[in-house]
Amino acid sequence: MRLIRMTAIAAALLLAAFADAYADQPGKTYSDAVALYEQGMFNRAAQMFGSLGSYADAEAYSALCRLRMHSPEGGRLVEKVADSPLKDLAWFHYGVNLFADGDYAASARALDKVNGRIEKGPDAAEYLYKRGYCDYALGLYQDAERRLMKVEALAQSDYTAPSRYLVGTIKYLDRNFAEAEKWFALSGKDRRFADLSAFYIVDCRFAAKDYDYVVENGIPLLENAPAERRAHLGRVISEAYLVKGDPEKAREFLEGAQSLKKPRTRTDFFYAGSVMYALGDYEGAIENFEAMEDGDDSLAQVAAYELADSYIRTGNKIAAMASFKKASELPFVYATREDAFFNYAKLAFDLNGDTSVFKEYARIFETSGKGQQIYEYMALAALYDKDYAAALDAYSQLDELSAGQKSNYMRANYLRGRQLVEGGSYRDAVMYLKAAAFYAPRHDVLGHYARFNAADCLFRTGNVDEALSIYQDLYNLSALDNHDEGRTLAYNIAYCYLEKGRWKDAALWLDRYLSSRDLKFREDALVRRADCDFVRQKYADAVVSYGRAISEYGSPDKIYPYYRQALAYGLKGDLKSKVEVLSRVDGASPDAPMWSEAQYELARAEFERGNASSAERTFLKILSGNASREYEAGALTGLGMVCRNSGRYEDALVRYKTVVEQYADLPAARDALLAIESIYQTLGRPDAYLAYSDSVETVVKKTPEEREELYFNTIEQLYVAGRWKEVRDASLRFTDSYASSGRLRDVNFYLAESLRCLGEEEAACDCYGKVFESGAWDSFREMAALQYARISFKLERYADALAGYSELEKGAEMEQNRLEAATGVMRSAYRAREFGLAAETSARIAEQPGRKVEEVREALMVNARSNLAQSRREEALQALNRLAADPSTDEGGEACVMLVKDAFDRGDFKGVETMVYALSGKAGVRSFHLAKAYVILGDSFVSRGSVAQAKATFESIRDGYVPSGESDEVTALVRDRLNSIEKMEENEQE
């Protein structure tokens, strides 16, 4: 409801009028009242006007007096004056009242109702100033400035200085600091604005980066400044000192400003953080930078960068990595972004083994300079993990290697070569060993080792000439004299000559070796020495040489020297001695190498000596032993001969026919057929021969396809019997003879199997590969895939292994193979650094029902490591925590160590302590894992500055820990750390 204004007729109501002394002279009263009004005695004037009723402008003056006394009824009072010439004055003073109350919007509206003539009157300065201030308060700086400049144009008044001050403030807010300073200099001449103007001049100079002025002139102002201004001034001076490079002074003034407890803004925290950082108070820097609100500006970039460095210095690498990442994502300062990205990449690799960030860095930025460092870091990290292949891969990206890098590179090559040699991958190992030798100084022991082992690999892979050259060079250098390698050089050289058929040279070197009295290969050397005589047809010398071997190492089962000596005797024509020698191994086991050969030679020798019965006995012995088919055929042929020579033709025919029928694939069958023909001819029964010949035609005279089938079947039978050498030989013959056979794949499988069982894994892998990569999926292919994958994995050809296992997993029909394939995929993917696949597969395996406990553990560990390599720490920690539940296992113990390492990387040193002590209290923890955990604990002591405690920890490990083997790295880790501490202590003493 709109309320009616019920204007009280105040005069009538409240008058009880105490009439003034001159009630009948209202003019005089009015004049006196006006005079009082002009003199500023508003209260009394209002009373006097009030007694005059509506005389002249008494009502208006009364209202005006009340306005001048700042009546809260100003809004009503101005309306009362609406019809009076005092209206402008009333609005003016009402506006002034509102101005004094701080209601600038209302004040502006009220002042706008004043006629413009006021700007030419006595109140012009006040009006323009206050109206201008209203604009200023409302943010209308242009209008404010326009009005205030009018004040400047008026004569000097009480409002001149405030107007100048305000103009200066407007210029200041507009960042026109030079102009602002001029105005503040003017306003500063007024005592009322002296301090404030001086303050703003300092602020203007600060904004203009005149820090010397700020320091020189700002400090004296601090003393008398009110609290809030002191806070701002203190901060300004502090910043000036910091820019001038005096962080101590900067902190002093900053603390003074902060003590005034002003609410702090984002830039305040940034600045405080910068001061702390400059002073090296990294904890303080972290606290302040972290308190900054999130932002994406240049401040955020600098803050993130310095925050990251602060975290590094306080040991929290994980937080440092996050901060570097943030700084690298902001584009403001290129150099900062680039360096932050680089550090982020280093940390990602250090903490998680994640190389993707390095690759991203290389993609975005130039790889020269820092790019080289990337690879160096990758190499170092790989060496830490004993991943020599990765380390070499990284080093290969470097254009030039420094001395230290060369040293590392040489060692990495050597160790990589060793890994491959251990896996049987000799071909691949050669390259690394040669590289190690290349970077080693000529007389470096490691270089000699590398060359020696390279020569061994070359020899194994058939590069005899090159191997020989290296051995000779080493021999000439007297390399590795006190080692097995050096002592066997002559032996190795001799073997090279043996391979090359240079018997004389071989004999020479064997003599050298034998004269060295080295026992390692003496037995073989003696035998080979005799062989050298034999092959040179120095049978007499060969007899003696073999005799030496026999006298030093002879035993009935070591048939070879006896056999060869017998041959030598035979070739000398001394059949008696031949028989005698061979008789000495008569008691050898039929499984002994060369037993068949020896028995056969014995039988022949006996036959030649005319001891047909002994020969027959010996031939029969061959048949009852474990002889190969050739020797069986030979024995039968020999028995045929014996029977024939002794006139037992039928027996001879039986023997020969057996050869023809059962050994049809061998050349002996044809010889036997001829012998049968001869016998029948001798018996005068050619028709019998013809009949027999017809009957065996299909056996003897086979088509190429039939012969091929026969070969194949033979190979199969040998395979089933497990006679690997024969399988190998026969298969090789088959593949040579029947290169386009449809059975080739199967034969290759048998060949591969035989090579595998004979230990020739590289060749076996090649053969499996041929089977696995062709044909329909059947049992051959499945087995070939399995073996291919297994051997490739063993030879550390992980990409090939992964391909094999992947195919196997897809196509395997046997459940067992599928399970193994899955495990193989996991392992191969991990070793081939396909961490995504490894993580996925391992996660699947860990949850697969039916898996053994140890398989699940392995899968969890692979999962953890793979996730770490992808910087997926949370997933990795989940897996590690599962494993750590049982620290008595290898994986569990390792997981515990990794969790401790995670706490260390996060700078949570207290957590490290807690975890390590908790681990030591658990039953079943292996000492290896416990020791590694204590090493990390020691590292955490170092990070915290407790070097003495760290040293004590390492020493206790050194003294109390028993290494579990040659590959136990704990000893090396502790030794390195103690050495570092010693160096640190020496440096401190210096």
Add this chain to the structure above:
Amino acid sequence: MSRNRIIAATAGLLMAFNPVSAQINTSVEVTNGYDASIPDLERGFVDMTIPDSADVFDLEFDYKVFETPYKGTSAFSPYSVRLNQNDDGGEHHRLMVKAGAGYVLRPTACLIWEPEFKDRFRMAVYGNFDGFVGNYRGINPVSLEEDGSFAGRDLYSREGVAGGWEFGKCDLDFEVAHSGIYADGGEMSGPMGAFNSIYARAAVRSAGQSKYQYGFAAAFRGGADSFDGKRIGDNAIDLDMRFGRSVIERVAVLVDGGFGLDSYSAEAAFTGYNAFITPKAVYSHGPFRVEGGLKFNISNYAGRAFLISPDIHATLSFEKARMTLYADLTGGNRSDSYSDMKDRNHFFTPVYGAPGNTAVNLAASAGIRGAVASVLKYGVGVSYENDRSKLYDGVGSIVYGRGEVFGVDANLGLRVSSVFADLRFRYNRDMGDIPAGTFSTPSVEAGIVAGFNVRRRIFLSVRLDGQTSRTARRGENVRYKVVALPGFLDLGFEAGYRFARHWTVFLKGQNMLNADIRRTPLYSEKGIGVTAGVSFVL
């Protein structure tokens, strides 16, 4: 062993079974052309060892950042100072002391102190002293012609405290004062004593927008005088109230009421009272507003008397033209106390008669008032008053009788920059007879006040008041059947010069025309007066 060597070895083996051997007979000699090869060459290998030096790597991880010297935040954080604007420009002075004297001696002194209070309380402590010490024109009380002069004095002071609170929803006023009049007209006035009166008033009224409006006021005045050794006492109490409420939109109801009691003790002592109640309604719609009701009065002066008079006020405003038409109809009683008489005429004594009650049957006025361009203010109106009992001045007496006056008012006000002028003009005409021996209302009363200031340092104002003569009718059997108080023009001026921030010297001129100014019939200050003085404000 290489494949080739395998093959070679195998070939060697097979050659053992070649047809030559198969056809061996005992007579066949074995030749020495034996196959020159060594079967099953299997070399021994030394296990690959890792020398100590192989395991020693130069491993060092470091994280370095380059220096990032602080270069400033590049963020401008302006510091804002809120200027304390709570000043009134220093123009509300709190203390004024003014004193002056001159010739003819009209001493003047003034002290005003308005202390500052933080809340909405205001107060002024004041003291004024004015006077005249000098010669009066001698006036023949019969002919009223000037005849010689006599020495006299008229000293008047008033001091008190007045103030109030503005609470926002209501205002409170108060005043406590003392006034003293010491007038001595010699033989003309008789043995006058000093008149002292005290006055106290308090009032409260509602303020601001509200459904309810109210107001209450109470005043007391007590005076003491002596004449010819006899004491005169006068006590008056006045109570007034108002209460109103908005009923519906545009309509409100009001009730005004009042009670006054006056007790006069002298030779003719009496106690009289006045009371009234006025219920009325208010209607407002746009520019039109009317407030009207009936005033019911009762008094006991001259016996109990009832009086019903209108109380109507109407206005019609034209905002754009800044003009208002008004019309008022009022009436009612007003007691005239002894103190009021003394204020009106310092030489008043009980000889003049007993004060009584003014009863207005009807007072009507209508007119127009407005402003032009915030420079000029004007007003023109007519008025009519019909009194049942009206105070008339006689020669050395007062008379109450019927009265009827018609009047025309005009006023003009000018304010331009630091120049002002106010002109008032009134024409009166007594309708009908006035009591014998009493003076009529002057036909014309006019006055003008004008002034200016230069930069608020030099002040000058001139005042000119005047009125036409007033005549009185005497009885039939007297020599002077009609006597007249002459009309007069009272010219005065005041000039001041603020020579320092707080100091001003002033010069006042009174009765510059040396006119015979008889505001009261028998007293007229003689001579031009010039008073000089100084004032100090703080």
